[in-house]
Amino acid sequence: MEYVDKSMEGRPFVSKIKWPRDPELKLQIRRLHSLFTIKDSAVNVPRNLDTRRRLEFFTNSLFMNMPRPQPVREMLSFSVLTPYYYSETVLYSINELLKKTEDGISILFYLQKIYPSILAFMFNE
Structure with a gap:
């Protein structure tokens, strides 16, 4: 008799996914999975308006296009x-x-x- 994983039952494409063997890539997939499944991050928004403004400014600055720095000389x-x-x-x-x-x-x-x-x-x- 063949073992069937009941937790994967009803999920499309589960049998067709080939999981990577690279441990670094597996770690990134786990992080992505946790980002999609953990929902309490929206609850932890600071109440203080100034704190929210500062956090928003900081997170937006992470994605800005930075000019290339000049050589030190x-x-x-x-x-x-x-x-x-x-x-x-x-x-x-x-x-x-x-x-x-x-x-x-x-x-x-x-x-x-x-x-x-x-x-x-x-x-x-």
Whole structure:
């Protein structure tokens, strides 16, 4: 007598499916099956509107088309000045801006390369 699996009875195409032997592919099929069969994920939506907005933004960003990054040797380097006090203002004098470093380049030159549109607006160029 031939063994018949009763749990597969009434399901079309079950006998015609050839399951893969590759363990990685089997794992992906199991994950896909769990995505289609587990229904409690819709119940776990956060109630807080700001949390939902942030999660939606994050998940949408996973699918955006990202531009190819430049090679590191073509990227601009930059420095960040962090004031020690909250209300401390960081200002350079004109002499400090024009003074050349040991590389022969001034701070003003760096700022012009990093922020060309802002400096053009400030100096009406």
